Amino acid sequence: MAKSPKTSAPKSGESPAKAPKLPPAAALSTTYAETQRDGGETHQVAGGDVATLTTANGHPVADDQNSLRQGARGPALIEDTHYREKMFHFDHERIPERVVHARGYGAHGFFELTDSLADVSRADVFQRVGERTPAFVRFSTVAGSKGSFDLARDVRGFAVKMYTQEGNWDLVGNNIPVFFIQDPIKFPDLVHSVKPEPDREFPQAASAHDNFWDFISLTPESFHMIMWTMSDRAIPRSFRTMEGFGVHTFRLVDAKGKSTFVKFHWKPKAGLQSVCWNEAVKINGADPDFHRRDLWDAINSGDFPEWQLGVQLFDEAFADKFDFDVLDATKLIPEEILPVRIVGRLVLDRVVDNFFAETEQVAFMTQNVPPGIDFSNDPLLQGRNFSYLDTQLKRLGGPNFTHIPINAPKCPMAHFQQDGHMAMRNPKGRVNYEPNSWGPFDGGPREDPARGFTSVATVEQEPKIRARPESFADHYSQARLFFTSQTPIEQKHIGDALVFELSKVERPDIRARTVSHLRNIDETLAATVADGLGLDLPKPAEAARPTMMDMPVSDALSIVKNGPDSFKGRKLGILLSDGADAAIFNALVAAVEKAGAVYEVVAPKIAGATLSDGTKVAAKHKIDGGPSVLFDAVAVLVSDAGAALLAGDAAAKDFATDAFAHCKFIGISREAQLLFEKAGIADDLDEACLPLASARDASAFLTACAKLRHWPRELAVDLDAK
Ligand code: HDD
Numbered sequence: 001m002a003k004s005p006k007t008s009a010p011k012s013g014e015s016p017a018k019a020p021k022l023p024p025a026a027a028l029s030t031t032y033a034e035t036q037r038d039g040g041e042t043h044q045v046a047g048g049d050v051a052t053l054t055t056a057n058g059h060p061v062a063d064d065q066n067s068l069r070q071g072a073r074g075p076a077l078i079e080d081t082h083y084r085e086k087m088f089h090f091d092h093e094r095i096p097e098r099v100v101h102a103r104g105y106g107a108h109g110f111f112e113l114t115d116s117l118a119d120v121s122r123a124d125v126f127q128r129v130g131e132r133t134p135a136f137v138r139f140s141t142v143a144g145s146k147g148s149f150d151l152a153r154d155v156r157g158f159a160v161k162m163y164t165q166e167g168n169w170d171l172v173g174n175n176i177p178v179f180f181i182q183d184p185i186k187f188p189d190l191v192h193s194v195k196p197e198p199d200r201e202f203p204q205a206a207s208a209h210d211n212f213w214d215f216i217s218l219t220p221e222s223f224h225m226i227m228w229t230m231s232d233r234a235i236p237r238s239f240r241t242m243e244g245f246g247v248h249t250f251r252l253v254d255a256k257g258k259s260t261f262v263k264f265h266w267k268p269k270a271g272l273q274s275v276c277w278n279e280a281v282k283i284n285g286a287d288p289d290f291h292r293r294d295l296w297d298a299i300n301s302g303d304f305p306e307w308q309l310g311v312q313l314f315d316e317a318f319a320d321k322f323d324f325d326v327l328d329a330t331k332l333i334p335e336e337i338l339p340v341r342i343v344g345r346l347v348l349d350r351v352v353d354n355f356f357a358e359t360e361q362v363a364f365m366t367q368n369v370p371p372g373i374d375f376s377n378d379p380l381l382q383g384r385n386f387s388y389l390d391t392q393l394k395r396l397g398g399p400n401f402t403h404i405p406i407n408a409p410k411c412p413m414a415h416f417q418q419d420g421h422m423a424m425r426n427p428k429g430r431v432n433y434e435p436n437s438w439g440p441f442d443g444g445p446r447e448d449p450a451r452g453f454t455s456v457a458t459v460e461q462e463p464k465i466r467a468r469p470e471s472f473a474d475h476y477s478q479a480r481l482f483f484t485s486q487t488p489i490e491q492k493h494i495g496d497a498l499v500f501e502l503s504k505v506e507r508p509d510i511r512a513r514t515v516s517h518l519r520n521i522d523e524t525l526a527a528t529v530a531d532g533l534g535l536d537l538p539k540p541a542e543a544a545r546p547t548m549m550d551m552p553v554s555d556a557l558s559i560v561k562n563g564p565d566s567f568k569g570r571k572l573g574i575l576l577s578d579g580a581d582a583a584i585f586n587a588l589v590a591a592v593e594k595a596g597a598v599y600e601v602v603a604p605k606i607a608g609a610t611l612s613d614g615t616k617v618a619a620k621h622k623i624d625g626g627p628s629v630l631f632d633a634v635a636v637l638v639s640d641a642g643a644a645l646l647a648g649d650a651a652a653k654d655f656a657t658d659a660f661a662h663c664k665f666i667g668i669s670r671e672a673q674l675l676f677e678k679a680g681i682a683d684d685l686d687e688a689c690l691p692l693a694s695a696r697d698a699s700a701f702l703t704a705c706a707k708l709r710h711w712p713r714e715l716a717v718d719l720d721a722k
Contacts, residue, residue: 055085095360096395097146100191101157103205104140105239105292106359107299109348111135111162111309117343120260120313121252123372125164126343134163134410137348138362139239139291143194144205149288151280152205153234153497158244158266159364160346163410166451170368171264172388176233177245179329180222182472184383189215190222208504217513220544221330221472223521224479230497231482231490232274232559237632238294240305240569241273248381249326251374251456252313259456261319261326261376263333265310265340271564273708275629277497279662282629290630296351301598303569304349310340323549324478325471329380331478334554358406363392371453398422414445473545476520480548483522485557489711495525499532508535516541520548563708568596572705573631575602575623575655575672577642582611584669585637587695591702602626602655604645612639624651628659633705635667635692636675643671647678657681660689663709667692667701686713 053061061082068080078084098104110132117126125133140157141148156175161168180190193215196202203209207229216222228234236242244266251259275283283290298305312333314326324331352358365388366381375381392401398421401407416433418426429442436443483491498518502511511533518526519540530537555561564570572592576585592599603609603619610616620626623646628634636656638646646652656679659666666689668676676682688710690701 055082056089057085095397098140098395099391100142101140101159102146103144103148103150104138104157104359105295106136106138106352106362107295107305107348108350108352108358109135109137109304109346111160111344111346113344115341115343117252117311120254120262121372122255123164123169123252123370124166125162125169125370126252126372133165135346136161136163136358136362136406137346138359138364139242139295141205143207148205149284150291151235151275151283153207153229153277153280153501154205155229155234156236156239156242158242160244160266161362161364161368161407164370165411166370166372167411167413168368168407168409169370169373170364170366171246172364172366172384173244173246173264173266175236175242175244176225176228177243177247177263177265177332178225178228178478179247179380180216180225181219181380182221182328182330182468183379184387186219187383187387190219203504206504208501210505210507210510213502213505213510213514214507217510217517220475220517220541223475223517224330224482227479227482227494227521230494230501231486232276232493234497235275235277235280236291237273237275238270238298239291240295240298241268241270241564243267243272244307247329248378249319249376250369250381251376252311253372253374253454253456257454257456259374261314261316263312265312266307266346267310267340267342269306269308270569271708272559272562273564273570273632274559276493276662276709276714277500279629279658282627282658286625286627286629295348297598298569299348299351303596303598304347306348307346308342309344309346310342312338312340314338324474325469327376327378327469328472329378330472330475334481334551335556336552336554357404361396361401361404362406363388363396363401363404365389365392369453371451374456377458400424416444470545474549475544476517477549477551479521481551481554482557483525485554487558487560487711489715490558490560491525492715495528495532498525498529502529502533511535512538513541560708560711565706566595567592567633567702567705570597570632570705571630572597572599572702573602573626573628573634573655574599575634575636575638575646575652576609576611576617576619577604577638577646578610579639579641580609580611580637581639581669582613582615583695584692584698585611585617587698588635588637588667588692588701591698594699595702595705597702600626600631604642604649609642623649623655626655627651628655628664629662631659631664633665633667634659635669635701636672637667637669637692638672638675640671640674643674647675653679660684660713663688663711663713665690665701665705665707665710667697669693686710686716688713 053064055061067083068077069075070077111125112132113126113129116129138157138159141150141152141154142157143154144152158173158175160171181187193211194207196204197209197211216226246264249261249263252262253259287293295305319326322333326333367385367388375385393399400420400422403422403424416427418432427444431438431442431444434444434446483494486494502514505511512535515526515530515535516538518529520543527537574588589599600620601608601617602621602623604623606619606622608616608618634655652675656676660681668689669692673682676685688704690704691697692701
């Protein structure tokens, strides 16, 4: 039986989208209001001063709630061009995610030169002290897909685009100064091995699986990098607390064409900070966006992340005398041997307006260097210079990706490239070639041998071969250098990580082969990992070059030795209940603010807690949504009734036990003791669990929190377990 047509769906002019009054015809000629930013970066703001919704072709839309049908219950009509255009665009919203470094987060800022490098480089960006160059930075994980979690055990990308007055300079680095492989021809294999296995498409964003360790254990050159990725460097506390490295040896070139080798370093002002593995696993559940949220919040609150740019400069003579090959990306030059000269600072002071337009569409390319910076013969760098152009063409769909505002240079530019998909800026006029005889203005731009980029005129006289130089063959000495430069807790974490990862590997022969390489690095580490796996110690792997140099410890390689010296920029979690002591709370807040830190309140109810003096304090988290893993240190400030309530709550007990297990500093009010008793750790509390018995205790507690963690706790617990 035919139903009588009902027309209950919202009509145009009704809620939810109330049709605004049509603006004058002149306003309709613009689909979007355009805002122009400093440096010519153009963003289209949906709406803006145009009140009327339009199609992409600019036609005012009368009804955006109902598609066109033959009768309210009848078939859809193909002539509904508005629906067709809207759905067509939606269907094409996704572009391919990056094949590596898919999950990333970016921000704008500037690079400021603090020490001129004019003595060694003609690059414009290095000439004038105090001058600021606009910059965009994208941080990323490597293996996980775009929607994966932030705290995977992984390398972090640290890609910086500087919009210099002589073109864009992309320093496409990582938070680790070395790489897995020496030759770019192995890159697809490396990446295939770490990505989800191809038949089952898991594990996501994890190296703990057979394929990765199979490849690694068959690739001894990767073991230096493995020491880094198994260390806490691979689980940073935030993007703000990681170092960045250009990795390769580059060249700086002066006005006369003289070249100096250089390695680039970014050093975080906030000090090096990482989390621990058990914490990382839990953060991924509690807040998969932990790192991006941290960057967003820090910048929006005016606490601008900052790094120093440092350079290690050296010449051919140094390179020849140095025991390793400076062209080998699996090697570093210890800072104690060649100090880092600080020449500038990078400050991130503006979040993006639109994630897709900026962070997703930004295209980094190692080959983007201005005159005055050049490449070395590092084979990995040379291989990268090929790869990045291809990848941007694939990802962004055409050769005109430099027309996208985030990628466009901010310096004057002129060339005869034209046409192609999405061409936004074809040159005006009659001439599109050169040389031409149309005169200095009509004829367009001309080459400038004095200003233009000139490659360093190196002389190469080697036969054409596929081979690695002998000087790349020592795969273990620097892996050992990294390991021996770590503090005991950092060494323990490396052993724990190796045992964890290899315990996820199903094939015993892969586990054993990995340990056979560790024997060439450090016998104690190899024995610890073998023991953790329940494995008989295998024979040492055969080394390509059986030399083992004992290099002096490098303090620069340790996180703990380069950690924070205050609680500035960090976050205190305060677990609060109704009736909590108002004076202590206020003192705590004052101490946090004095330290330049932030705090968040966690309470049994999201509405917050009413303090002893009747003040209501809003909560940021309800207890089960605000675990202690989200904070650098915690305070538990409750009343007797609050303690009794929370002592029966699993999430509150986890809050206490996790903070303790992760070696955090804990402030504990007298009443809160009950929670720690019920959580089963009251007898274990140590000197980093400080009393908050009165308002006077607050500042002492905050001072103690300056250290990254109270690591003796973990070492002691571990020794007890043995
Ligand atoms: Fe790479 C992206 C860093 C080796 C090929 N790489 C990419 C990004 C970073 C790095 C930070 C993300 C950029 C962004 O945020 O958009 N890659 C490195 C470092 C390496 C390295 C520090 C070693 C020193 N990469 C490397 C090799 C190759 C590539 C050897 C290939 C021969 N990398 C790529 C790529 C990506 C990329 C496939 C994927 C997305 C992109 O370029 O834009 O072309």
